[in-house]
Amino acid sequence: MTDETLAERARDGDRRALARLLTEVENRTAAGEAALKTLYPLAGRAHLVGVTGAPGSGKSTMVAALTGEARKQGRPVAVIAIDPSSPITGGAILGDRIRMQIHATDDDVFIRSMASRGHSGGLAASTVAAAAVMDASGFGLIFIETVGTGQSEVEVAAIADTTVVVQSPEMGDEVQAIKAGLLEVADIVVVNKADRPGADRAAAQLRAMLTVGASADRAAVAAGRPRPKRPEVMLSSALTGKGVPELLAALDRRAPSPGSRLADDASLKRAEAQISGILAQRINARLHDPARAAARAETLKAVAAHEIDPFTAADRLLALLGNDSAG
Amino acid sequence: MTDASARPIKVLIAKPGLDGHDRGAKVLARGLRDEGFEVIYTGLRQTPEMVVSAALQEDVDVVGLSILSGAHMTLLPKITAGLHERGMDDVLVTAGGIIPDDDIPQLEQAGVARVFGPGTTIREVAEYIRANVKSRGA
């Protein structure tokens, strides 16, 4: 089958074609690139919601609950669930789907697991491309789950239109969140597992902490420094469903309106993340072109032997790349 | 432009049937991860429809079915039939768990490529998958 028909079939609701296409996009094949040319102009309508937080805080269960709520309103929902790849073997266990299997046979819920595959910066580009394919295939609400440890994972959640940080009420979770910089990227912080003791207190503490920051914000703005986001704090239980409709409503209030894409910050950031990810990939592909193997090996050796410094080496290789279409 | 051989093989490990033990399936999932596979684990008590739908959405290369409940003669053919119906004949289907030797020919007939007996090592499973996974034209 041709790539054009794969893209067309995905757009027209063929889930098998959509799944195939996502593989092409994830593997960054020429077929995937070609399909994006058709589909990208159709995308840009969906609300991309990043969901991140400490391991086990309930992200997947929450995504499943929000999905259930949106399905009550008849809205199709797609999910991209990202788990880390082992840096040693390249393997991964993608386990988020376990919590979402209640939606497995609903044709209007499409769940896709992705391994992070350790490509720095490239993860954001691949994820956004996958979301664009889902968007063009008619999914208006797309959740992107990543674990809130690790720079590139947090980055992925942060480039969504709206970023939700899920916390459990257990002590220490907020410390982890602060360390990982999660509170800085959050539009909404959800204290999940509100069916357990301590949730109200955790939410109150978070709110207090975030208001203390408010005066510092004014000082920052006055001094012309960037101001961190001040997220809304909500309480919910993904298990009992308490607070879930309210959370979905809060998300919907933040959905980008048609036309707002031109100016809004999230869309521009996403465009930049995609392009720089692709640029890095293109440069690498050219660098590894067999035609340049000798020059590359020689330069690496020179740096290893401390004959030239790595900056000079990089400049030399960049100059060598030229403007051809190799790779 | 992309090195196809470097791309990890995607495996769905599923436990159809009603039995409540998934230690073996989890050990297999972790073992295959360590062998460099991307493993999707969907948990206990999966209906054939759930398995087929997960395999489709995840576009996996392999479906590994772990089954202890004794219902393999009904569940496994339902899954292979479902995969076939949805155009996934290029997916390699394997099974393991408690399956009597006498049942194997019939399961193979139904499209299960390989039934692994008790005592099969993870290394053997991994090698079988690498050797038999179907290469895909885009």
Ligand SMILES: Nc1nc2c(ncn2[C@@H]2O[C@H](COP(=O)(O)OP(=O)(O)OP(=O)(O)O)[C@@H](O)[C@H]2O)c(=O)[nH]1
């Ligand atoms: N009591 C209670 N337990 C919950 C709630 N939400 C999730 N859990 C449980 O918390 C555990 C982890 O839930 P997951 O949804 O897998 O959490 P996660 O954040 O996606 O985990 P990772 O993807 O592994 O980082 C499971 O045992 C859930 O059943 C909740 O609201 N209340």
Ligand SMILES: [Mg+2]
């Ligand atoms: Mg999860």
